Amino acid sequence: MNRTGTRLAGKTIVITGGARGIGKGIALKCALQGANVVLAGPNEQEGEAAVRDIEQQTGSEALYVRTDVTKVDDCRALMAAAAERFGRIDGLVNNAGIFPRGDLLNTPEELFDSVFDVNVKGAFYCSQYAVAAMIETGGGSIVQIGSTNAYVGQPDLAAYSISKGASLTLSKHIAAHFGGQRIRSNWITVGWVASDGEVELHRKMGIGKDELAAMGASIVPSGRLQTEEDIAFGAVYLLSDESSQVTGTELAITGGHRLW
Numbered sequence: 001m002n003r004t005g006t007r008l009a010g011k012t013i014v015i016t017g018g019a020r021g022i023g024k025g026i027a028l029k030c031a032l033q034g035a036n037v038v039l040a041g042p043n044e045q046e047g048e049a050a051v052r053d054i055e056q057q058t059g060s061e062a063l064y065v066r067t068d069v070t071k072v073d074d075c076r077a078l079m080a081a082a083a084e085r086f087g088r089i090d091g092l093v094n095n096a097g098i099f100p101r102g103d104l105l106n107t108p109e110e111l112f113d114s115v116f117d118v119n120v121k122g123a124f125y126c127s128q129y130a131v132a133a134m135i136e137t138g139g140g141s142i143v144q145i146g147s148t149n150a151y152v153g154q155p156d157l158a159a160y161s162i163s164k165g166a167s168l169t170l171s172k173h174i175a176a177h178f179g180g181q182r183i184r185s186n187w188i189t190v191g192w193v194a195s196d197g198e199v200e201l202h203r204k205m206g207i208g209k210d211e212l213a214a215m216g217a218s219i220v221p222s223g224r225l226q227t228e229e230d231i232a233f234g235a236v237y238l239l240s241d242e243s244s245q246v247t248g249t250e251l252a253i254t255g256g257h258r259l260w
Contacts, residue, residue, distance in 0.1 A: 003058055007240045009034030012086040014078065016040045016069055016126055017096035019050040021195045022145065025228030026093055026235045028053075031060035033236055038082040040067035040096070040126075061086075069096050069122025079129040088137040091239040092130040094123040094167070095145040099160040112159045119163035123170060131174065131183055139182025143238045144171045145231070146187045146250070148258040168250070175248030184247035186238045191254030192216055194225040222255030 013030045017023040018039030027037045031054050039054075039062065041047050047064035054062045065081045067074045082089050097119045100111055127142055134140030144167045153161025167187070174185035192198075194212065202212045216225030234253050237243055 003032055003034055003060065005033045007033040007236060007242065008091075011090035011239070012036045012038065012082060012088055013091040013093065013239060014038040014040065014082050014089060014126075014130065015093040015095055016067065016078075016122065018093075019043060019047040019064065021197055022190070022193060022228050022231050023093070023095040024050050024054075025232045026095065027062070028057065029229065029232035029236050030091075030239065031055075031058040031062060033240070034060060035091075035239075036061045036063075036086045038063045038065060038078070038085070040065050040069070040078050042066065042068050069126060070117040072121075072125045075122065075125040076129050078126065079133050083133050089130055089133045089140060090137075091141045091143070092126060093143045093145065093235055093239070094126055096122055097145065097160075097163075099157060101156045102158055103155045104158045107159050115159040115163050116166075119160070120166045120170075123167055127170065127174060127185075131178055131181075134183055135178075135181045140184070141239050141243070142171070142174055142183070142185040143235050144168070144185070144187045145235075146171075146189050148189055148191055148252075148254055150189070151258075172248055179247060184238075184243070186243070186246060186248070187250045188231060188234050188238070189250050189252040189254060190231055191226050191252075191257045192220060193228065193231065195228055220255040220257040222257075224255065226253060226255055 013035045015023050015027045018027045019041040031037050051062040051064045065078050067078045147164045149161040150164035171185045171187040234251050
């Protein structure tokens, strides 16, 4: 596989949680459209393997930066490394996230804090340092990877659902207050995705991949679960100049599932 387009040619895109799942899918699609991609994540072996895979498939340049998004210094160092390697940051995808189970009555403080540290604090400070870098080079685009759970939420995903509501507000805040510096910010409402993590979660529950697909076909109005590529197509659009007048909005990639 080689580059399939030039929609992101010359741009540098940072993707948190970019070494696997939806994040890697977005990174690959960006690289196929000519972008330099910077993958952030805590697992160095996984990150370096993803870099090799993306570079071999696309011919674009990729960089892995070991990052714990719960640490502000790591968020700062991530953006500094991206700017040092490629000279600028044109896009940030805040994809890193965790979703441990627990309803309102069964969410201990440690679980709540861990979810907010990754899903909210990490996105906030990565955005802070990315926006500062983008202002210096004339603008950019930030994409928050959200969830249908932000609007109501599954009963057993209380902390996760609330964290995604905060992510949506962060996206709106950036759009409202940094548009004058040519910073755009948008949020992707992600539906039920057959990601590696989702498949593994259901495997532990005794539900195989084929059974999971059948469940999706019976529940999602479009007749199937979403794929990582579905989300990546939306992210590429929001990161590209094609969406130059799109900011402060929500792009639902859900197959019609759980839109209240």
